[in-house]
Amino acid sequence: MNSLNTAFNNTDLDTPLLRVNALSMLYAPGKGCEDVSFDLYPGEVLGIVGESGSGKSTLLSCLSGRVTPTAGSVSYRDEENRWLDLYALPEARRRRLLRTEWGFVHQHARDGLRMGVSAGANIGERLMAVGERNYGSIRQRSLKWMADVELDTTRIDDKPATYSGGMQQRLQIARNLVTHPRLVFMDEPTGGLDVSVQARLLDLLRGLVTDLNLAVVIVTHDLAVARLLAQRLVVMRHGRVVETGLTDQVLDDPQHPYTQLLVSSVLTP
Amino acid sequence: MNTMIKLEGLSKTFTLHNQQGTRLEVLQGVDLSVQAGECVVLHGESGAGKSTLLRTLYANYLPSCGSLQVRHDGELLDLTRASSRELLQVRRRTLGYVSQFLRVIPRVSTLDVVMQPLRELGIPREQCEVRALALLRRLNVPERLWSLAPGTFSGGEQQRVNIARGFIVEYPILLLDEPTASLDARNAEVVVQLIAAARDRGAAIVGIFHDQTARHAVADRLFDLRRPAA
Numbered sequence: 059m060n061s062l063n064t065a066f067n068n069t070d071l072d073t074p075l076l077r078v079n080a081l082s083m084l085y086a087p088g089k090g091c092e093d094v095s096f097d098l099y100p101g102e103v104l105g106i107v108g109e110s111g112s113g114k115s116t117l118l119s120c121l122s123g124r125v126t127p128t129a130g131s132v133s134y135r136d137e138e139n140r141w142l143d144l145y146a147l148p149e150a151r152r153r154r155l156l157r158t159e160w161g162f163v164h165q166h167a168r169d170g171l172r173m174g175v176s177a178g179a180n181i182g183e184r185l186m187a188v189g190e191r192n193y194g195s196i197r198q199r200s201l202k203w204m205a206d207v208e209l210d211t212t213r214i215d216d217k218p219a220t221y222s223g224g225m226q227q228r229l230q231i232a233r234n235l236v237t238h239p240r241l242v243f244m245d246e247p248t249g250g251l252d253v254s255v256q257a258r259l260l261d262l263l264r265g266l267v268t269d270l271n272l273a274v275v276i277v278t279h280d281l282a283v284a285r286l287l288a289q290r291l292v293v294m295r296h297g298r299v300v301e302t303g304l305t306d307q308v309l310d311d312p313q314h315p316y317t318q319l320l321v322s323s324v325l326t327p
Numbered sequence: 328m329n330t331m332i333k334l335e336g337l338s339k340t341f342t343l344h345n346q347q348g349t350r351l352e353v354l355q356g357v358d359l360s361v362q363a364g365e366c367v368v369l370h371g372e373s374g375a376g377k378s379t380l381l382r383t384l385y386a387n388y389l390p391s392c393g394s395l396q397v398r399h400d401g402e403l404l405d406l407t408r409a410s411s412r413e414l415l416q417v418r419r420r421t422l423g424y425v426s427q428f429l430r431v432i433p434r435v436s437t438l439d440v441v442m443q444p445l446r447e448l449g450i451p452r453e454q455c456e457v458r459a460l461a462l463l464r465r466l467n468v469p470e471r472l473w474s475l476a477p478g479t480f481s482g483g484e485q486q487r488v489n490i491a492r493g494f495i496v497e498y499p500i501l502l503l504d505e506p507t508a509s510l511d512a513r514n515a516e517v518v519v520q521l522i523a524a525a526r527d528r529g530a531a532i533v534g535i536f537h538d539q540t541a542r543h544a545v546a547d548r549l550f551d552l553r554r555p556a557a
Contacts, residue, residue, distance in 0.1 A: 289415055
């Protein structure tokens with residue numbers, strides 16, 4: 059069984075996990091995203107950068123099955139190695155993907171957490187969604203994940219509202235990763251946090267991505283965050299992709315006038 | 328002879344779109360071959376394009392025209408046509424690059440910084456640690472610093488951490504940008520020994536050394552770069 063698994067995984071790594079083809083979702087001309095195509099491989103971290111209003115978040119919503127695009131397709135290869143056309147799937151199946159094989163980390167933790175229930179229940183909820191029913195085991199795994207994201211495990215029964223912003227963000231990450239998703243979408247995950255908290259969260263994310271071999275699509279306007287986490291970058295402007303490439307190549311030798319402007323406008327302390 | 332790097336007609340022009348479209352022609356028609364077990368030192372005045380050539384070899388800069396082949400997994404691969412995924416694999420297994428300055432990541436310890444390239448090859452942590460510790464010791468990085476993030480280290484200490492990181496994987500090709508620049512004579516000598524050992528195991532090395540002693544000690548030949556005529 060083990061050797062079979064390994065053999066399967068090796069070929070698995072050379073086949074994309076997500077295929078995006080000519081994806082468009084326009085609210086108005088230049089508003090939204092237009093004609094975006096790329097492949098994402100297992101274990102790969104793709105950064106999407108651009109200013110506010112460049113269409114990054116719209117693209118992320120379309121990729122993650124949350125907003126139906128006006129044109130183009132998103133295909134996902136599931137755990138059984140079947141290709142699923144995301145927007146041809148029944149709504150219920152799409153929602154189930156988001157609760158099981160996928161994760162979504164929102165910029166504001168309260169959008170991704172249930173504020174009315176305890177931290178432990180927030181983590182346990184996703185386990186129950188995949189069929190786990192044993193209360194003891196759910197609690198054990200919740201505790202383990204709280205420790206993994208460096209949260210105080212004695213606060214498992216506290217509601218997230220009593221947590222600080224940085225703690226809420228780590229709780230949201232634990233909630234997403236407890237079911238071992240293969241693909242995680244992140245929308246400005248370090249956005250509203252203090253820099254000291256940001257550094258800690260980035261360090262945590264970097265470790266988790268490597269250890270779990272996660273594929274990640276991360277939207278950020280912070281080029282330093284992109285450099286730290288992403289192997290590949292997509293630069294967006296007015297809803298279109300203006301440049302793509304290896305992260306350090308795009309940041310150190312930007313080709314497009316807009317990318318050059320973006321990179322040269324960053325203040326380095 | 329086993330050619331590890333082969334550049335043909337390699338040119339690099341920077342176009343500064345937001346500064347009146349200024350064009351900087353830094354490299355023009357560079358031809359260069361480097362064999363396994365050979366150390367080529369780039370030579371030329373400041374602004375001649377030495378660092379640009381090194382960064383282009385690492386696919387950090389995009390060439391404007393020409394071809395840039397490196398031997399990866401036994402075959403010559405043209406990096407100007409390679410996909411991002413191929414480039415990452417080439418960097419992981421074939422191309423090592425020691426930049427002039429260490430890029431510090433908050434909260435990541437010196438030991439982890441040094442081990443990371445080896446860890447990315449899937450080598451178990453314990454093995455990586457043994458090699459990392461040996462390199463840090465050899466480069467005289469004080470033991471009390473190993474568990475600390477290098478952000479507050481001196482320039483020389485950071486550079487030695489960077490060198491340990493660059494040498495932890497036995498890359499078939501090594502690109503070295505002034506690896507001895509802020510080191511004292513004793514540590515510069517250690518780096519020279521590391522480079523000689525890499526060359527002896529068959530690595531192809533391209534480097535920039537302003538320090539004459541180090542340059543004489545490692546160079547098999549010099550490669551002249553001239554600023555293109557305006």
